[in-house]
Amino acid sequence: AQTVTQSQPEMSVQEAETVTLSCTYDTSENNYYLFWYKQPPSRQMILVIRQEAYKQQNATENRFSVNFQKAAKSFSLKISDSQLGDTAMYFCAFMNLQGGSEKLVFGKGTKLTVNP
Amino acid sequence: EAGVAQSPRYKIIEKRQSVAFWCNPISGHATLYWYQQILGQGPKLLIQFQNNGVVDDSQLPKDRFSAERLKGVDSTLKIQPAKLEDSAVYLCASSPTPDRTNYGYTFGSGTRLTVV
Numbered sequence: 001a002q003t004v005t006q007s008q009p010e011m012s013v014q015e016a017e018t019v020t021l022s023c024t025y026d027t028s029e030n031n032y033y034l035f036w037y038k039q040p041p042s043r044q045m046i047l048v049i050r051q052e053a054y055k056q057q058n059a060t061e062n063r064f065s066v067n068f069q070k071a072a073k074s075f076s077l078k079i080s081d082s083q084l085g086d087t088a089m090y091f092c093a094f095m096n097l098q099g100g101s102e103k104l105v106f107g108k109g110t111k112l113t114v115n116p
Numbered sequence: 117e118a119g120v121a122q123s124p125r126y127k128i129i130e131k132r133q134s135v136a137f138w139c140n141p142i143s144g145h146a147t148l149y150w151y152q153q154i155l156g157q158g159p160k161l162l163i164q165f166q167n168n169g170v171v172d173d174s175q176l177p178k179d180r181f182s183a184e185r186l187k188g189v190d191s192t193l194k195i196q197p198a199k200l201e202d203s204a205v206y207l208c209a210s211s212p213t214p215d216r217t218n219y220g221y222t223f224g225s226g227t228r229l230t231v232v
């Protein structure tokens with residue numbers, strides 16, 4: 001079974017600075033996707049960024065980028081130029097592409113607070 | 117496009133009562149998911165439908181939980197009888213399937229259930 005671990009329950013950062021959220025996962029599969037989701041108080045899970053395991057190049061989306069280390073099974077999220085609107089829970093998630101189920105396995109989340 | 121609609125937004129019930137949640141996915145999305153998110157944890161998949169067929173319900177407590185997706189569109193999730201440990205946010209999500217080029221769900225805002 002796949003597991004996802006986020007070792008930082010809470011993080012804080014000053015506005016305009018950079019913060020990195022950590023995520024490790026455990027799987028014996030070779031074909032999978034990794035995701036970072038943002039969950040503001042509205043509760044809706046919002047996709048931030050995704051990474052295909054077969055791609056060596058790290059994904060980037062504007063101020064968000066990942067450091068994907070496949071051998072180490074590590075998938076960290078870097079947020080540059082942090083903004084107050086980035087305050088939210090952030091969840092790392094794994095999707096196994098083998099078989100028919102497209103189940104997301106989530107970590108426990110990191111609560112990020114951006115301070116003015 | 118309209119998002120994933122869920123109702124009610126909040127529900128408070130006494131233990132041993134029954135409750136039902138409703139989800140309307142994005143138009144044309146064949147796959148629908150129900151996730152349970154207990155406070156302080158990441159969401160956990162309860163059931164996945166593709167059209168009106170069940171793909172994965174391995175983590176659904178079938179002695180008390182049931183779900184259906186008649187006509188392959190709307191879905192309802194029912195709990196009967198509810199227990200205190202069922203207090204959680206119930207998230208519905210949908211995705212177009214097959215869509216092997218764009219994994220990523222669209223989530224609704226969830227229903228927060230409190231069992232007292």
